[in-house]
Amino acid sequence: MAFVVDGSEWHFDGWSADEVAASIELMLERVSTAQARREAIWIGDDLQTRPVLGEFDIWSLFSPESPLKLSPELRQELAAWLGKALRYADENVWPDGMEETIIRVDCDPAIENIDVAWAHHNVRNRRAVACLSIRRSGPHQTVSGRGVATIYWINCEENHKNFWRSAIDVEGNNEETLQSIAPHAFPNLYFYPAVWRGLRSLVGGYYALSFEIRRYLSILDDYGGAAFTCPPPALSPAEFANSSDRSCPPNQLVEQRFEQLNLSMAPEKPNVYNNSRCRQAREVQIGPRTLYCEWHGKLEPHQNRLYLHPPIPECGDKIVIAIFHPHLPLPGDN
Numbered sequence: 001m002a003f004v005v006d007g008s009e010w011h012f013d014g015w016s017a018d019e020v021a022a023s024i025e026l027m028l029e030r031v032s033t034a035q036a037r038r039e040a041i042w043i044g045d046d047l048q049t050r051p052v053l054g055e056f057d058i059w060s061l062f063s064p065e066s067p068l069k070l071s072p073e074l075r076q077e078l079a080a081w082l083g084k085a086l087r088y089a090d091e092n093v094w095p096d097g098m099e100e101t102i103i104r105v106d107c108d109p110a111i112e113n114i115d116v117a118w119a120h121h122n123v124r125n126r127r128a129v130a131c132l133s134i135r136r137s138g139p140h141q142t143v144s145g146r147g148v149a150t151i152y153w154i155n156c157e158e159n160h161k162n163f164w165r166s167a168i169d170v171e172g173n174n175e176e177t178l179q180s181i182a183p184h185a186f187p188n189l190y191f192y193p194a195v196w197r198g199l200r201s202l203v204g205g206y207y208a209l210s211f212e213i214r215r216y217l218s219i220l221d222d223y224g225g226a227a228f229t230c231p232p233p234a235l236s237p238a239e240f241a242n243s244s245d246r247s248c249p250p251n252q253l254v255e256q257r258f259e260q261l262n263l264s265m266a267p268e269k270p271n272v273y274n275n276s277r278c279r280q281a282r283e284v285q286i287g288p289r290t291l292y293c294e295w296h297g298k299l300e301p302h303q304n305r306l307y308l309h310p311p312i313p314e315c316g317d318k319i320v321i322a323i324f325h326p327h328l329p330l331p332g333d334n
Helices: 017-036 072-082 114-124 157-171 175-185 193-201 206-229 251-260 270-274 276-281
Strands: 002-005 040-043 102-105 129-132 138-144 147-154 189-191 283-286 289-292 295-298 305-312 318-325
Touching (some): 017 129, 017 157, 138 157, 175 189, 175 206, 189 206, 206 251, 270 276, 289 305
Parallel strands (some): 129 147
Antiparallel strands (some): 138 147
């Protein structure tokens, strides 16, 4: 699972210096994010030598002869990345079908594109690979002589996360795949290490609940942090975005926010905390801190729960995804 740079997009004829700089900076932003999340990025052998503007390659654009005036700082940032970039040509194992490099994207004419072919044939072989992009965005259908595959082009955080969320299906939707991909698909959530053990205990099994589990995790990742911390009276995601303050809004408002997000979320009643057996069943240890994970999402009306804790500094101000369980004990249970 990784990214490949679609070098065919690096054609800047007719672009201004500001437009070229902005496109490179956008690419570098995605590279930085991917590196911070320990996601591999490949480049093709010709990325640094192919013409990108007339006869100029990417490095010649920074020369005195270049028709564009690009900053030396941008060149330094680009060199810091490309100087250490992985080359897919160096991989020991190539996906089946890589001899087919003529690729059609959507309804465009089929052309030779080895970079996109690398992503296409990997996805055909059930290995999730996306293209880092400066033009296309989101999922597109690709076709070769070997078959069809949906490939993501990545140039923003939204389709970056959506690619990883789709990768769960590409790689095989099961507990192990979700566990390995979750930190990339849901980067704003902290997964307590033991949380995955609970998937097998869910009534009906993971696969039957996988759509709902992933729906909860996606919405919590996208909006959950703000739902827990944005001050009143904000109620909807549009209102969350207008506030940079962080506070502890009342539980009733937080519940209303999750209802707006179509999640059935609620805290436990006080008698649950007051019962030591029930309280301890909902506690997890993060370093020296014991968290009481009273907030729970109802994957089904009467069973199967996701227990979590609001964002804390010890976990990078991320929501703590703590426990999957059919239903933790309540006071009065036998």
